[in-house]
Amino acid sequence: AQTVTQSQPEMSVQEAETVTLSCTYDTSESDYYLFWYKQPPSRQMILVIRQEAYKQQNATENRFSVNFQKAAKSFSLKISDSQLGDAAMYFCALSNSGYALNFGKGTSLLVTP
Amino acid sequence: DSGVTQTPKHLITATGQRVTLRCSPRSGDLSVYWYQQSLDQGLQFLIQYYNGEERAKGNILERFSAQQFPDLHSELNLSSLELGDSALYFCASSVVGQPQETQYFGPGTRLLVL
Numbered sequence: 339a340q341t342v343t344q345s346q347p348e349m350s351v352q353e354a355e356t357v358t359l360s361c362t363y364d365t366s367e368s369d370y371y372l373f374w375y376k377q378p379p380s381r382q383m384i385l386v387i388r389q390e391a392y393k394q395q396n397a398t399e400n401r402f403s404v405n406f407q408k409a410a411k412s413f414s415l416k417i418s419d420s421q422l423g424d425a426a427m428y429f430c431a432l433s434n435s436g437y438a439l440n441f442g443k444g445t446s447l448l449v450t451p
Numbered sequence: 452d453s454g455v456t457q458t459p460k461h462l463i464t465a466t467g468q469r470v471t472l473r474c475s476p477r478s479g480d481l482s483v484y485w486y487q488q489s490l491d492q493g494l495q496f497l498i499q500y501y502n503g504e505e506r507a508k509g510n511i512l513e514r515f516s517a518q519q520f521p522d523l524h525s526e527l528n529l530s531s532l533e534l535g536d537s538a539l540y541f542c543a544s545s546v547v548g549q550p551q552e553t554q555y556f557g558p559g560t561r562l563l564v565l
Binding site: 371373380383384388429433435438440443 | 484495509549554556
């Protein structure tokens with residue numbers, strides 16, 4: 339069985355500051371893929387960033403980057419220069435040979451002016 | 452806009468009834484996934500189709516069924532509805548349904564069972 343755990347139900351950050359959202363996972367497979375999705379109040383699920391487990395280099399997308407620690411099974415998301423529009427629910431997800439995404443419970447991010 | 456469309460956006464119905472949710476994948480995508488998002492269960496995978504065939508099954512109840520048609524659109528049928536079926540139902544699509552692919556989500560159908 340595989341599990342994805344997000345231990346921070348809520349996080350808060352000031353505009354222009356940096357925040358890190360935590361995610362740990364467990365899988366017995368060596369080939370897998372990790373994702374962060376954002377769900378704003380509109381409820382749309384939007385891909386933020388993805389990481390292939392076989393790649394050592396951490397993925398980066400503009401202000402979003404990950405810290406992928408394969409041995410520790412950790413996949414945290416760092417948001418730099420936070421903006422009001424970053425306020426949303428963030429979900430960490432894992433996919434492997436089971437094809438479907440296995441999601442964590444989510445972290446609600448509040449951005450304050 | 453992800454390119455995945457879902458209808459209807461909202462659905463209100465009564466216990467015991469049957470409803471059909473519809474999904475059209477992104478142009479060119481052959482694989483469709485259905486997910487349920489509820490307050491107590493979070494986001495759960497229900498079922499996946501690839502080019503008309505069922506590929507993987509998750510926590511889908513026997514009262515629920517789905518299919519993917521030759522034009523690649525998919526329908527999720529929910530029957531004998533219970534209060535606990537109230538949730539947001541997402542459809543997602545990807546090119547050929549492999550785990551390394553990004554899944555693009557539709558806007559969801561919000562189901563309320565009274």
